[in-house]
Amino acid sequence: MNRIDAAFARLQAEGRTALIPFITVGDPDIDTSVDIIRKLAEAGADMIELGVPYSDPLADGPVIQRASERALVHRITILDCMQVAEDARKAGADLPFILFTYYNPVLQLGLESFFSLIANKGISGLIIPDLPIEEDEEVRGLAEAANIHLIPLVAPTSHDRVVRIAAKARGFVYCVSSLGVTGVRSDFHAGIDEFLRSVRDAANVPIAVGFGISSREQVERMAKQADGVIVGSAIVRRIEESLPLLNDPATKEEGLNRIRDYVATLKV
């Protein structure tokens, strides 16, 4: 059984909502990413999205763009990101990992090569934000064969596409809470409740909400309608703010704990 399915089954039995943090791998460096993943697990994360840094992150706002730039200074590759998953698992982070990557890094490895390299790295899901259903047939087939869930995004502008997207979804459906790129915001799309209901009606898998969620209050609101809540930019920003602490061995633990303590406040 895919770990994502197992996690949602357990949470559902407990009547709880999944907390799904996102980090950009390699920000500020590979070893620290492994440490952060461990701390996120400690803070109560139920699964983790591992973002592959990319030169042209179209779907991302300034916070994650900056994290990508920091990681790319060290030439972090998609292979490094897979390795981080494996290392984090060995370090005791026993939760599902989801690789979040733009399509081109996958394409450059070659699709078959990508799926053979990703096997046995402890990665259970894959999100490719610039691969809409019209373009994903080959990836979908290979992902199914590899028992990796290809998790699709739906947006408030998806309208009639929701049914088609949800029908193909594996793992969960990633619902984009608002128009725009990733990043903290105070308001969600006006029709968010209706939108989430439409996804819920169409999906046979759990639904999770992301984009713009940064506070416990927002998590609580979303938890009423969704099975999972994704928090990205708000965590990446905490990492950015903690860089001076993380970069100094004497204060690294303090920096990691700050990130952990913040994420713990989001756990409902």
Next chain:
Amino acid sequence: MSQVPDQHGRFGKFGGRYVPETLMNALIELEEAYKHYSTDPEFIAEVRQLLKQYSGRPTSLYYADRLTKQLGGAKIYLKREDLNHTGAHKINNTIGQGVLAKRMGKTKIIAETGAGQHGVASATVAALLGMECKVFMGEEDTKRQQLNVFRMKLLGAEVVPVLSGTRTLKDACNETLRYWVSHVDDTYYILGSVTGPHPYPMIVRDFQRIIGDETREQIVAAEGRLPDYIVAAVGGGSNAMGIFYPFVGDESVRLLGVEAAGRGVDTLEHAATMTKGKHGVFQGSLSYVLQDEFGQVQPAHSISAGLDYPGIGPEHSYLKDSGRAEYVPITDAEALEALQLLSRTEGIIPALESAHAVAHTTKLAPTLGKDKVIVISLSGRGDKDVESIMHYLGGNGIESH
């Protein structure tokens, strides 16, 4: 060659629609609106009327007698897109898309720009049609092209300097797409080249093919036959696609795209996407891309802000891989040289972009007989570049004759 793109927006394997889900319905809506209006006689008449009375089309096909004699080979004609209103071919597309936006009921226009020509052309059309306009421009380019920044503001547009990434055209495109994702309900994105997700490469080509359609008629009137070569600069590739397209079926006409080799294709500072790039997905479509082995897009370099782009339109990739068109690199230095040559022999100061096409012609023409005919797409005029050319040539170091 078969009808391209197909219903999936594919030119052979190239093209497609690799964008965040939030934009998918907007692109589908655009495709449907375009399908409808592109066959609507009233829409076509309005666009034609504006091209004629507002932009001054048709542009002339000018026989460059002194340049021809100087190079001592093939006859050289210049397709004078520089004579368009706003000084470049970009207005052909912005008029078309501007009228389309209006028909679609949109009130706001956004656009990306590199050299500023597409930004100026978009701001111009926004003023003409009474729409709001925001232009995204890499901060680096706002410095290189200050005059165009001011021009856009004068036309009532807001210029948004882009501070992400390399702060040039590629990042301006990213930022425009990001803005569009957030404002997709009431905003129309006028994409300026034959790049991006379907249907843009098709729409921009169709609005630019007037360059080739006119050229065909004019060269037949002048020479009684089709040209042997068509030479055009390619960044994203809109002027090249526009002049190539009506000739794609004529195997006797060789199509040459000239890309920016910057400081040389063997350095790290060039924009020679076809010479040095590989197939990849970038800004919404599959095409040639300058990238590293892990798919990170590499920064491009060119003296010309309009060619300073690590991607290229998917239909060009299709023409390249099918062998129908060839793509050659020209360095900054060669382009500067050609710019001066054309200025002195013909009294025409070309845009730095177009100077690349002139530069390749200076190599090609002398190797051909006097019975051969070359048409250069002179995509824009050099006024916008005069200040930076002065800088590159070392201030007043240029000799007067």
